[in-house]
Amino acid sequence: MGVEIKGSPVSDPEFEEMKEFVHEYLTASVQNEDGGGRMRWYPWHSADYRYNHILNVVDLAETIASREGADVDVARVAALFHDIAKLDADQEVHAEEGARVAREYLESHGDFPESFIDEVCKSIEDHSYQGDISSLSKETRCLIEADMLDKVGANGTALMLLRMGYEARTHMAAAEMVDRVLQRGKDAAARVESDTANDIAHRRLKRVKWFSEWLLDEVPEMDTEKTESPRRQGP
Numbered sequence: 066m067g068v069e070i071k072g073s074p075v076s077d078p079e080f081e082e083m084k085e086f087v088h089e090y091l092t093a094s095v096q097n098e099d100g101g102g103r104m105r106w107y108p109w110h111s112a113d114y115r116y117n118h119i120l121n122v123v124d125l126a127e128t129i130a131s132r133e134g135a136d137v138d139v140a141r142v143a144a145l146f147h148d149i150a151k152l153d154a155d156q157e158v159h160a161e162e163g164a165r166v167a168r169e170y171l172e173s174h175g176d177f178p179e180s181f182i183d184e185v186c187k188s189i190e191d192h193s194y195q196g197d198i199s200s201l202s203k204e205t206r207c208l209i210e211a212d213m214l215d216k217v218g219a220n221g222t223a224l225m226l227l228r229m230g231y232e233a234r235t236h237m238a239a240a241e242m243v244d245r246v247l248q249r250g251k252d253a254a255a256r257v258e259s260d261t262a263n264d265i266a267h268r269r270l271k272r273v274k275w276f277s278e279w280l281l282d283e284v285p286e287m288d289t290e291k292t293e294s295p296r297r298q299g300p
């Protein structure tokens with residue numbers, strides 16, 4: 066068994082420059098929009114949320130890749146660009162569009178090996194794959210696992226509670242909504258392949274479980290089953 070050590074094709078200043086590009090691209094996507102239909106008032110449709118999610122995914126992908134012996138540079142650059150087109154392309158094509166933007170950037174900045182660019186773009190293109198991830202490259206698996214893990218755990222719970230406010234739900238719906246995060250965490254734990262992602266998924270799942278138990282303990286009237294129809298608020 067051995068981990069292949071490769072010379073890093075991406076320096077720290079180059080990575081910082083990429084981060085800046087991604088942040089600016091997301092901000093411009095929101096500004097250029099003609100105002101219609103995307104529910105920008107939803108926090109996760111904002112450039113700031115999306116960029117923060119991307120940074121979390123970069124961090125998780127780096128951790129998983131380094132522990133699992135995947136190419137850390139491919140995983141972190143793919144993670145950085147994976148949702149770049151999320152705010153200006155339709156959901157169904159945002160992965161392909163993101164790969165296109167990444168390729169354009171990587172081919173016109175620095176001197177990155179073609180094989181590196183191909184691997185990064187392939188991972189971005191495949192990151193919204195919904196099937197069994199065991200057939201994908203190690204780096205793509207790291208990205209998909211990292212992407213799933215950012216939506217579960219304490220951060221996933223915070224976002225879900227925030228969403229309740231935007232949907233004008235009362236706090237009595239909290240147990241039901243947290244239960245959805247718990248379910249999402251269980252789905253993520255069942256889908257991840259690597260030991261590292263599995264460990265992180267279970268650690269995060271435990272946090273949501275605790276929160277849910279504390280909530281039900283403190284508010285006996287609360288129910289995980291109760292469904293309330295949301296009243297959506299406009300911007």
Ligand SMILES: [Fe+2]
Nearest residue numbers: 122147148212
């Ligand atoms: Fe994502």
